[in-house]
Amino acid sequence: MRHCRTLVLLILMLAFSAPAFAQQNGRWEPMGESDGVAISRMQVEGSSVFAFRGEIVADVHIGKLLTVFADGNQRRHWVDRYDEHGTLERGELSERYWIRFGLPFPIKDRDYVLQTEGRLDQANQVFVASIESVDDARRPENDCCVRAMTYSTYYRFEALEGERTRMIVEVHTDPKGLLPDWLVNRIQRDWPSKTLGGLIRQAKKGDQPLYGPVADWHRP
Secondary structure (H helix, E strand, O other): OHHHHHHHHHHOOOOOOOHHHHHOOOOOEEEEEEOOEEEEEEOOOOOOOOEEEEEEEEOOOHHHHHHHHHOHHHHHHHOOOEEEEEEEEEOOOEEEEEEEEOOOOOOOEEEEEEEEEEEEEOOOOEEEEEEEEOOOOOOOOOOOEEEOEEEEEEEEEEEEOOOEEEEEEEEEEEOOOOOOHHHHHHHHHHHHHHHHHHHHHHHHOOOOOOOHHHOOOOOO
């Protein structure tokens, strides 16, 4: 049970999706708070795995959060069980990359190939990023890992007064392998709080620079 819990919590730490959840017929069901993050879940049509959502207002400049979020070299500092990654393509607000999570024996490592697309809304001082799994011949499945699947992940960062930031993450993902759906659904409840909490802690460390395009978003 301990290894199963570790597996699900760790392989899902890279959650980066379009606001597809808003288009589903289901509704978000509140599940309380975890470490200050409001947690909810939603049944997605055709899937036995719930989508999960987390929301928190953090006392951190949005520019520092986005610096951490966008910097692949910082993933090792806030993504638990990070093992390695490789960038396949990078644009100004996009990235395609492979990432591997190292898991305790005898559980096999998991990996993903992910496509992230970001969008800046200067008028409303909001940044959103959508992430989903993709196939890429440069990173085929291999014996190192079980290829997991992120169906859709959605991040939203909104600049508020007083250098505070509203953060939202929504995720619908499947670790694959032999884990039963009921166990995945039970454990993934904690994923949003761990993910957002990790971003906040890393953004507060050291002297993180402000992501240039949003550096003045908190100003009146």
